[in-house]
Amino acid sequence: MADRLLGKRIFLTGAAQGIGFAIAQACLAEGAKLFLVDLDGPLLKKTVAGLAAPQGHIGYVAADISNGKAIAAAVRRADNEIGPINALINNAGVNVFSTPLKASEKEWNRNFDVNVKGAWNCCKAILPGMIASGGGAILNIASTHSFTIIPHTFPYPVAKHALLGLTRSLALEYAGQGVRVNALAPGYVETQKVTDYWNSLADPAAARAKTLALHPGGRIASTREIAMAAVFMISEECPFMNAACLVVDGGLSQLQHPA
Numbered sequence: 001m002a003d004r005l006l007g008k009r010i011f012l013t014g015a016a017q018g019i020g021f022a023i024a025q026a027c028l029a030e031g032a033k034l035f036l037v038d039l040d041g042p043l044l045k046k047t048v049a050g051l052a053a054p055q056g057h058i059g060y061v062a063a064d065i066s067n068g069k070a071i072a073a074a075v076r077r078a079d080n081e082i083g084p085i086n087a088l089i090n091n092a093g094v095n096v097f098s099t100p101l102k103a104s105e106k107e108w109n110r111n112f113d114v115n116v117k118g119a120w121n122c123c124k125a126i127l128p129g130m131i132a133s134g135g136g137a138i139l140n141i142a143s144t145h146s147f148t149i150i151p152h153t154f155p156y157p158v159a160k161h162a163l164l165g166l167t168r169s170l171a172l173e174y175a176g177q178g179v180r181v182n183a184l185a186p187g188y189v190e191t192q193k194v195t196d197y198w199n200s201l202a203d204p205a206a207a208r209a210k211t212l213a214l215h216p217g218g219r220i221a222s223t224r225e226i227a228m229a230a231v232f233m234i235s236e237e238c239p240f241m242n243a244a245c246l247v248v249d250g251g252l253s254q255l256q257h258p259a
């Protein structure tokens, strides 16, 4: 075990699988204590059982981040189980893909309830403790959808743009109290969610090949490659990074169009 996150007590959402699971593994390996939250209780329990962690280094609860009361209770539990939270990683998110005229009000609300309000709920419950104890670090898992648009993925990018706005607003409000708030923007990452997206299209194999070809390196990110960036951003290795968005997309978002 290394010690880049020694003394960090991290509240991490969406930890049961995908990028969140990789972040949990990477943070534990760097000496952090974790409190994990996910909507999928049975999967979260299974995930926690598979994580190699020293005694007392992991707490968890099944909760919906869009429910402010449930999150406030989860934070109280986290404080009791692993100690006062000094780092928050808002990772849980959902893909809600449609088009502007087809998207229903229900889809719009789900998109914003989870992808924006969920992050805000966690910040609201955790910030007072951070401020009282002299500071902390918040990391929001944004996306290249936070500043670029893929047609037919509406309204997901609208929420991811808003998450960047939330990041900057909180970062400027609380910089004076020692709290850093940043965003990490992955492009495509090897997760079930991305596979599901390809499978939802007419020709999944062609969709995958087309996506890989968009990347200058001819591949997409592993979850570990995103997790390593997250570790850096909440560590003490970048104490003056605030209100920033770190793009980890292999160069995808700089491509105007393929040659």
Ligand SMILES: NC(=O)c1ccc[n+]([C@@H]2O[C@H](COP(=O)([O-])OP(=O)(O)OC[C@H]3O[C@@H](n4cnc5c(N)ncnc54)[C@H](O)[C@@H]3O)[C@@H](O)[C@H]2O)c1
Pocket (backbone or CB within 6 Å): 013, 014, 015, 016, 017, 018, 019, 020, 037, 038, 039, 040, 063, 064, 065, 066, 090, 091, 092, 093, 094, 114, 118, 141, 142, 143, 144, 185, 186, 187, 188, 189, 190, 191, 192, 193, 194
């Ligand atoms: N996979 C990608 O290519 C990619 C790219 C850019 C950004 N992202 C972002 O990274 C984050 C993680 O994505 P992923 O691909 O690992 O997703 P995933 O679907 O594999 O995992 C997300 C987890 O969040 C949980 N979750 C969903 N809604 C929740 C809620 N209301 N309350 C609590 N937990 C909830 C799910 O149960 C799931 O375990 C998301 O914010 C996503 O938008 C993913």
